Amino acid sequence: MASILEIIFELINNMLQFFRLGKKSISNSLNIYIKSNTGSTLSIELDPKWDIKNVKEVIAPKLGLPPNEVKIIFAGKELDDSITIEECDLGEQSILHAVQSRSQSKRSRPLSESVANLQLSNISENDDSSSTIEEQLESSEEKGIKNTHFYVYCSQPCKSVRVGKLRVRCANCHSGALTVDSDPSCWDDVLKSNRITAHCEETRCETGPVSFAEFFFKCAEHTSQGEKDEAVPLYLIRPNISHVPCLACTDISDPVLVFSCEERHVTCLDCFRQYCVTRLRERQFVSDDRLGYTLPCPAGCENSLIEECHHFRLLTSEQYQMYQRFGAEEYVLKAGGVLCPQPGCGAGIIIDTDCKRVQCVGGCGVRSH
Amino acid sequence: MQSLKAGHLDASRWERRLQKELMSLMKEPPPGVEVDGDQAEQNLSLWTVHMKGAEGTLYEGESFQLQFKFSPKYPFDSPEVTFIGSNIPVHPHVYSNGHICLSILTDDWSPALSVQSVCLSIVSMLSSCKEKKRPPDNSFYVKTCNKNPKKTKWWYHDDSV
Ligand SMILES: [Zn+2]
Ligand SMILES: [Zn+2]
Ligand SMILES: [Zn+2]
Ligand SMILES: [Zn+2]
Numbered sequence: 001m002a003s004i005l006e007i008i009f010e011l012i013n014n015m016l017q018f019f020r021l022g023k024k025s026i027s028n029s030l031n032i033y034i035k036s037n038t039g040s041t042l043s044i045e046l047d048p049k050w051d052i053k054n055v056k057e058v059i060a061p062k063l064g065l066p067p068n069e070v071k072i073i074f075a076g077k078e079l080d081d082s083i084t085i086e087e088c089d090l091g092e093q094s095i096l097h098a099v100q101s102r103s104q105s106k107r108s109r110p111l112s113e114s115v116a117n118l119q120l121s122n123i124s125e126n127d128d129s130s131s132t133i134e135e136q137l138e139s140s141e142e143k144g145i146k147n148t149h150f151y152v153y154c155s156q157p158c159k160s161v162r163v164g165k166l167r168v169r170c171a172n173c174h175s176g177a178l179t180v181d182s183d184p185s186c187w188d189d190v191l192k193s194n195r196i197t198a199h200c201e202e203t204r205c206e207t208g209p210v211s212f213a214e215f216f217f218k219c220a221e222h223t224s225q226g227e228k229d230e231a232v233p234l235y236l237i238r239p240n241i242s243h244v245p246c247l248a249c250t251d252i253s254d255p256v257l258v259f260s261c262e263e264r265h266v267t268c269l270d271c272f273r274q275y276c277v278t279r280l281r282e283r284q285f286v287s288d289d290r291l292g293y294t295l296p297c298p299a300g301c302e303n304s305l306i307e308e309c310h311h312f313r314l315l316t317s318e319q320y321q322m323y324q325r326f327g328a329e330e331y332v333l334k335a336g337g338v339l340c341p342q343p344g345c346g347a348g349i350i351i352d353t354d355c356k357r358v359q360c361v362g363g364c365g366v367r368s369h
Numbered sequence: 370m371q372s373l374k375a376g377h378l379d380a381s382r383w384e385r386r387l388q389k390e391l392m393s394l395m396k397e398p399p400p401g402v403e404v405d406g407d408q409a410e411q412n413l414s415l416w417t418v419h420m421k422g423a424e425g426t427l428y429e430g431e432s433f434q435l436q437f438k439f440s441p442k443y444p445f446d447s448p449e450v451t452f453i454g455s456n457i458p459v460h461p462h463v464y465s466n467g468h469i470c471l472s473i474l475t476d477d478w479s480p481a482l483s484v485q486s487v488c489l490s491i492v493s494m495l496s497s498c499k500e501k502k503r504p505p506d507n508s509f510y511v512k513t514c515n516k517n518p519k520k521t522k523w524w525y526h527d528d529s530v
Contacts, residue, residue: 299479
């Protein structure tokens with residue numbers, strides 16, 4: 001009996017919903033996945049103008065829950081009823097998490113808005129800034145900065161440097177149904193693990209409900225291809241909010257590349273490319289055991305080696321190929337090998353000590369004795 | 370917003386930087402320093418800077434000429450700076466052929482430095498001199514050195530001289 005009643009109830013609900021949807025004209029709809037913490041996933045069309053309350057009314061019946069017991073989590077935050085979809089920086093095929101509210105956590109703005117301050121160039125590794133996130137946010141609003149960005153290297157499908165989005169998941173179970181206890185306040189909070197505690201809503205999470213947040217980045221310029229679709233953060237590229245002139249050409253550009261030296265030296269992206277190409281041609285890159293083939297701040301500052309070598313993806317594809325080739329050659333030479341003597345081949349040869357004959361591997365195939 | 374894409378590498382980027390430096394050096398030259406603006410404007414890669422020995426120093430009343438040569442790699446690469454003309458200052462870091470032993474001109478060069486900061490360093494190098502003499506290895510160096518002082522592997526003399 002009960003199940004029949006449930007079916008009828010759901011039918012009525014669906015009809016009501018259909019009716020409601022029919023009345024609301026969806027101007028440019030967004031296809032979004034709703035993932036519940038019980039494992040089910042719904043695909044729904046949302047109007048960007050809807051607020052979170054509307055979303056709850058639409059999805060609650062599908063999850064068999066009353067709308068007021070549903071909380072919507074996106075990018076580490078439980079979203080407030082009054083926030084509209086378009087304010088959330090959701091892309092096509094993004095995932096929202098719907099969980100039954102066990103407790104009332106603090107509802108807030110989406111993460112991408114609240115950590116806009118990470119973009120400020122004065123963020124230091126040990127975050128000694130005394131101003132709060134709110135103060136910094138206000139000041140960036142005063143300066144008229146609406147959409148500050150993160151930059152990423154998107155390997156698939158864009159194969160290029162792109163604007164990125166900051167996202168968060170549970171460090172233990174990798175579920176996105178997680179609310180962070182605090183916003184990251186410096187890049188270390190984002191890049192290093194176990195710095196921000198969070199509340200994981202995933203019922204199967206072993207360490208939940210208390211867990212750590214794990215931040216990651218997505219490319220903002222292609223439709224999300226699921227939860228494994230990530231991009232490499234190019235955290236040295238930052239919006240030039242305080243209008244710092246480029247070290248080399250003295251122009252004030254935006255965005256800029258901020259080196260990790262104590263002085264936070266800044267170059268524009270064009271001068272960065274020129275710097276790389278100049279040093280590359282003279283083989284003056286540093287071959288670091290831990291970091292790979294890289295460069296320090298052009299002013300020669302201490303502790304300024306670029307740690308994320310994907311920043312060299314800013315180069316043109318030919319320049320990047322040269323970077324890869326030189327880097328590989330340097331590696332072979334360091335490992336005690338020699339380079340293929342055929343002009344222009346450059347493939348590495350690591351000589352086999354037992355055999356006098358050497359063969360160029362993966363290169364031109366020339367043999368020598 | 371500046372494009373993220375690597376477009377054409379602006380071939381005249383270094384010239385624009387030099388143009389800016391020239392303007393500011395002509396407008397607000399440091400005391401005792403004067404750049405030959407006409408010459409530099411005709412050929413941005415070769416400048417002549419006139420320098421007067423500062424009052425109260427061993428070089429008071431003397432005047433010198435410095436030559437700056439720039440490559441398109443400027444400012445990622447340091448300029449080639451030498452004393453030229455008939456009066457080469459007699460100084461423990463200046464060879465009689467005009468080459469200067471000053472670390473910011475090679476190892477310690479940084480694109481954050483400029484023609485102006487190089488001039489100021491040379492002025493202060495001269496001003497702090499206590500005894501006018503040539504470097505101890507002058508005659509050997511002058512006979513054997515490369516024409517380009519940047520090719521010299523300098524063994525930097527004590528900076529306190
Ligand atoms: Zn992409
Ligand atoms: Zn979890
Ligand atoms: Zn620049
Ligand atoms: Zn630096």
